[in-house]
Amino acid sequence: MTNSSSLHTPPPDPAQSPPHELQTLGLMAFGFALVNLDRFIMYPLFPVMARELGLDYQDIGLISAAVALTWGLSSMVFGRLSDRLGRRGILITSVLVFSILCGATGLAMGLGSLLLIRAVMGVFEGAFVPASIAAVVDSSPAGRVGRNTGLQQLMAPLVGSALAPVLAILLLQVLPSWRWVFVVTALPGLLCAWLIFRKLAEPGRSQPSPGQAPALQAPLRTVLACPNVALCSVGFCFWLAPIVIFGSLMPSYLSDHLHLELGQMGLVMSSLGVGGAAGMLVFPALSDRWGRKKMMVTCLVMAMLPTWLLMQTGAEPLRLSLLMFLASAFISGVIAMVHSVTADNVPAQHVSTATGFIIGAGEIVGGAIAPAIAGGLAKAMGIAAILPFALGCMATGLLLAIMLRSPRHSPIAQGAAMQK
Template sequence: MLLPNPVKQNYDEEIETQRATNDIHIGGVNGKNTKHWDTAHEFKAMVLLVLGWGLVGVDRFMIMPIFPVMAKELALNYKDIGVIAGALSLAWGASAFFTGRLTDLIGTKKVLVASLIVFSLLAGVSGLATGLVGLVIIRAMIGIAEGGYAPAGQIATLQVSRPDRQGRNMGIQQMALPLLGMALAPLFVVQLLHAGLSWRWVFALVMIPGLLVAALMAKVLRAKSDEAIEHTAIHDHADHKWFDVFNYRNVPLQIVMVMGWMSCEMSMAAMMSSYLTDYLHLELVQMGFVLSAIGFGAAAGAVVLATLSDYWGRKPVTFIFGIVDLCAVVLLKNCGPDQTSLFLYLFLVLFCSQGLITIGICLITSESVPAKLIGASNGITIGICEIFGGGIVPILSGFIAHKIGIENFFYLPMGGCILGIMVCLFLQETAPRIVAAREAAARALAS
């Protein structure tokens, strides 16, 4: 039977006892311990975690503006492009599914450092590909490494963050991937290609920063740090089995919901560059400008919507901006080759999609399960959503573009938005501020 979002039966009495002993929990950390928090380590660790997640984005999405150039040299069609994008996401999802639990067992540091080294080296190897098969194999291997980084990076961000800064730090960490990978990397890559640098050498350039950040992480991050991980509202510190996560109602619901938002985001990431150049006939530099809206919009949405959900609630923000996301996709589909309009509509699509993904995976997932299931829950969520939303959907997008025209791939992100909007209606609210206010109001009525 699916359980609601429970709290201890004696939670109120426990809080009163903690107040009496001046030992109140704030985000899972005792007030007296928070007072002596190592802020210097938090700052250094957050810089590296932000850079590491940003490099994941660079390695994953720098291929977007390269696709049209690569397609001509390697004789790739739209279906092939979808397969290449889907292979990385499928491998990412399968890897995250298992490494989330692995991170709970061996710690975040080992997983993060190993992942960074492997995917940085493989990104450089991408430039050696001579055909579809080799490129798919290399991108799939990159997905395995990056899939291991995803849940470990989220958990590490919680671990190093002081409780009253967890939300802000998580938003900043999640912002790094779209900002560096979807916004700045396409602009940088387009300029390199425009200057005459081969796409093969562009891939090789990304190895150096990845290896450098991995070395610094190995030196700075602590092997294990559990101080801030028990931030969940479910006061259950017992050991649990891996698949116990599905006993908590919000987990299966938000998995389906996030699949919808990822369908929107990943189909845009896979197909927009070709849509802009082949259907709307934009030049390479113009395409790079419009495509950067994906990153800027996603980066802004990750921070803004996650912050708004602290005050308005996870469920209302998801519903409202889910509708906005759907409207933005429709406007983008019907927009002509005007660069400014394309940029604004694409910005809004990714602003909503990435913000809602952040709320679903990083907040609702973590707040809906016991502390010792956070890694497993995040890993399973990322895994399933990547396999479907990030893996199957780009392949379907490429198939649709190849068979009935690239302008028709927009129906997939529309369907994803509708799915997310419908499912969010059944979620239980988990925002601490909203839940606490409701509990206080219930106690006031009862008295």
């Protein structure tokens, strides 16, 4: 029994020592922030870009869908490769390339080139995400997995949704063109790649011992045999969709339907990010104590109310900001808890594979297909159609969350048990 469990337990001190834990968390949070900044800074710029490039609402949905589709497929592939080959090389390469491609977005001359650049960028952003989450899990003691993955992921709304709209508008006012905004945004990624190269050691868990090799031949079959992982793979599609729809199409809803000024639109959109950051910080940590399922179901119920109220609200920036904050906080908390559920239910050396598959499925359906449908609805029925569609996604996601089994709270030990 002792020998068997040792096969699945990380090296005791170096891999999970406080300095290593904090350094890994800081680097992965920095990278995760840039992934989301590069992805979402385009949408507040879209009203300006659309006039120059001749784009419409459906084109926004197509661009968002292209990024999400390649992101999702890449997460599935590189999540598995990260478990086999290690995290570090994938992390460095992905940050470097997606930053360069973000800058190249400023060279786009129309829909075709914009789709191509952003789709390829999605490949490398998708490669970064599961490897970075797994690196945080690798370096975290079991009792802090929820907190640490939540801290990492709060960078997505804090930077991608809160900072990106404000930064985009500020840079647009001081730079010659929207094209230069992408160039400036790309620069921090080069620093991040260098820091990962210099500071991040290869996590010990990603290197399997000889006794683990047979399990690595078909890890996807292993992780999908867990009911919670299978449910999360479907549920993530509906939990992610509202956030992507809000992030990509709400700027146009606020500007074109409610006729808010550019500064007011930026304020409301920034509340989406602040709320998301708060939710990702608070709810995963609470789930470490009170259970994942209970918190996920509660958050989904609470997210639906402000989303419904948004449909009844006119051009009132403060009320809109409050409702966006609440909707984003609750749904983002659910998204962040998914990775803790994964860590609770699969062997440690398969966390990246499971995370990559869940993210991949979610991005393909919730990140690609859902905003494409929402963009088509907006073009056919008006931009206001995006809110009922987002609400329907939340309701479906709630039903799936209710079906989850209460996750176990000893991820490493339970992971070892699954391998027997």
